Amino acid sequence: xxxxxxxxxxxxxxxxxxxxxxxxxxxxxxxxxxxxxxxxxxxxxxxxxxxxxxxxxxxxxxxxxxxxxxxxxxxxxxxxxxxxxxxxxxxxxxxxxxxxxxxxxxxxxxxxxxxxxxxxxxxxxxxxxxxxxxxxxxxxxxxxxxxxxxxxxxxxxxxxxxxxxxxxxxxxxxxxxxxxxxxxxxxxxxxxxxxxxxxxxxxxxxxxxxxxxxxxxxxxxxxxxxxxxxxxxxxxxxxxxxxxxxxxxxxxxxxxxxxxxxxxxxxxxxxxxxxxxxxxxx
Amino acid sequence: xxxxxxxxxxxxxxxxxxxxxxxxxxxxxxxxxxxxxxxxxxxxxxxxxxxxxxxxxxxxxxxxxxxxxxxxxxxxxxxxxxxxxxxxxxxxxxxxxxxxxxxxxxxxxxxxxxxxxxxxxxxxxxxxxxxxxxxxxxxxxxxxxxxxxxxxxxxxxxxxxxxxxxxxxxxxxxxxxxxxxxxxxxxxxxxxxxxxxxxxxxxxxxxxxxxxxxxxxxxxxxxxxxxxxxxxxxxxxxxxxxxxxxxxxxxxxxxxxxxxxxxxxxxxxxxxxxxxxx
Numbered sequence: 001x002x003x004x005x006x007x008x009x010x011x012x013x014x015x016x017x018x019x020x021x022x023x024x025x026x027x028x029x030x031x032x033x034x035x036x037x038x039x040x041x042x043x044x045x046x047x048x049x050x051x052x053x054x055x056x057x058x059x060x061x062x063x064x065x066x067x068x069x070x071x072x073x074x075x076x077x078x079x080x081x082x083x084x085x086x087x088x089x090x091x092x093x094x095x096x097x098x099x100x101x102x103x104x105x106x107x108x109x110x111x112x113x114x115x116x117x118x119x120x121x122x123x124x125x126x127x128x129x130x131x132x133x134x135x136x137x138x139x140x141x142x143x144x145x146x147x148x149x150x151x152x153x154x155x156x157x158x159x160x161x162x163x164x165x166x167x168x169x170x171x172x173x174x175x176x177x178x179x180x181x182x183x184x185x186x187x188x189x190x191x192x193x194x195x196x197x198x199x200x201x202x203x204x205x206x207x208x209x210x211x212x213x214x215x216x217x218x219x220x221x222x223x224x225x226x227x228x229x230x231x232x233x234x235x236x237x238x239x240x241x242x243x244x245x246x247x248x249x250x251x252x253x254x255x256x257x258x259x260x261x262x263x264x265x266x267x268x269x270x271x272x273x274x275x276x277x278x279x280x281x282x
Numbered sequence: 283x284x285x286x287x288x289x290x291x292x293x294x295x296x297x298x299x300x301x302x303x304x305x306x307x308x309x310x311x312x313x314x315x316x317x318x319x320x321x322x323x324x325x326x327x328x329x330x331x332x333x334x335x336x337x338x339x340x341x342x343x344x345x346x347x348x349x350x351x352x353x354x355x356x357x358x359x360x361x362x363x364x365x366x367x368x369x370x371x372x373x374x375x376x377x378x379x380x381x382x383x384x385x386x387x388x389x390x391x392x393x394x395x396x397x398x399x400x401x402x403x404x405x406x407x408x409x410x411x412x413x414x415x416x417x418x419x420x421x422x423x424x425x426x427x428x429x430x431x432x433x434x435x436x437x438x439x440x441x442x443x444x445x446x447x448x449x450x451x452x453x454x455x456x457x458x459x460x461x462x463x464x465x466x467x468x469x470x471x472x473x474x475x476x477x478x479x480x481x482x483x484x485x486x487x488x489x490x491x492x493x494x495x496x497x498x499x500x501x502x503x504x505x506x507x508x509x510x511x512x513x514x515x516x517x518x519x520x521x522x523x524x525x526x527x528x529x530x531x532x533x534x535x536x537x538x539x540x541x542x543x544x545x546x547x548x549x550x551x552x553x554x555x556x557x558x559x560x
Contacts, residue, residue: 109312
């Protein structure tokens with residue numbers, strides 16, 4: 001009796017899980033498998049197997065350039081996000097005037113489509129944008145508009161704008177969960193504010209910073225809409241994938257091979273992220 | 283490391299005065315791009331080294347509405363987002379319930395798996411989705427595009443609703459039963475009011491996600507299912523920056539409005555989260 005009711009309850013659980021699992025397998029796993037199979041087929045054929053798409057892509061010097069570019073962009077954006085988010089969260093931690101406003105500002109890049117962000121940033125940093133006008137006006141030795149759009153530093157800036165919220169929100173929420181008693185204890189023991197920050201707060205929020213920056217890194221690595229419209233001649237992996245299916249004739253197998261490489265790298269980062277989350281916080 | 287140290291040190295010492303300068307720069311950096319889009323969308327003849335457009339006009343908005351058929355495209359976007367919300371909620375309620383209330387072996391791993399589509403770039407499985415949809419003739423149907431969106435929306439609904447169900451207090455349900463309510467009445471008068479806020483916030487989040495989704499739409503749309511983000515992208519490619527700006531403003535106003543309206547109720551920080559809702 002007991003046992004059969006256990007089986008029944010297990011069945012009910014499974015039944016309830018079914019829609020979620022169906023969604024996962026139907027809309028993610030199966031498409032991934034289709035992509036995998038496609039990447040192993042000769043271009044445009046439905047039969048036969050080849051590793052040619054991987055070897056030609058990974059063998060090309062240009063392809064290595066693409067992967068390096070994707071890494072450089074996402075690593076730089078991650079570092080910029082950390083340098084920006086840690087002071088920002090330390091500042092936003094205290095309740096002050098306009099607190100809610102600033103907190104909300106932090107989320108804005110994540111609730112508008114990346115495309116719109118890219119358009120606004122292109123307008124702002126363009127050769128006739130306000131940033132350049134201000135530079136020309138107020139910085140004496142700037143006589144020509146500085147080109148920011150369609151350059152690597154510009155792209156890093158755009159990426160940072162779009163993806164820093166992952167780091168900032170995670171850091172801020174870790175910071176808010178800190179027990180104020182710890183800081184007080186350190187202060188009572190004679191640590192000055194810098195020492196409290198350096199030896200108590202930063203080590204304690206490190207897991208949060210790390211988790212957030214891995215999220216930023218992964219999002220930046222997979223960034224599509226920003227480099228698509230603001231990348232100019234710089235094409236990271238995602239845009240490279242899209243370009244393959246926009247060629248005539250479309251090269252679906254080549255695109256799939258690139259997509260599989262990208263997915264593989266992402267799963268590797270995800271493993272790192274899970275490790276960071278699992279690690280017991282001190 | 284020393285650079286970082288000096289940077290933090292300097293910031294710490296002068297923080298009283300620097301804090302507001304820093305926050306001001308930060309807000310300017312966040313809001314200014316939108317101001318530029320707004321100015322671009324209402325300005326005419328804004329060339330050269332001018333800070334503001336010399337002439338204001340509504341021409342670009344009229345152009346966007348009449349020529350690029352924004353009403354039709356908005357209708358597509360809303361139908362698709364609505365369908366995606368319905369499907370994701372129907373998936374999210376039972377699965378979220380199972381995650382929130384049931385013992386499942388390897389629950390954490392299973393949840394990570396369910397959330398995988400949010401972590402892998404959509405372009406990677408979008409390729410597969412497009413190929414499957416071409417075969418099954420789902421390309422260029424509202425249902426098809428919405429179904430593609432469900433791939434990223436459903437994990438959200440499941441995550442939000444599982445925390446909602448987890449928060450349900452067993453004792454309240456028992457109390458209801460003790461007071462003589464049958465299971466149906468308990469469900470209708472106790473459970474539903476308790477989980478309704480969770481369902482609503484899940485619906486808002488999935489709606490926003492679908493409304494803004496670009497990559498998966500790009501892989502599955504056709505001429506009858508152009509959505510606002512895709513149309514904006516096309517307009518950007520055509521090079522009409524003023525019209526693109528007007529469209530962007532029309533596109534972005536609803537999502538900003540929603541953000542400002544819901545911020546008190548539903549902790550929009552969740553929009554940014556990855557696993558575990560952080």
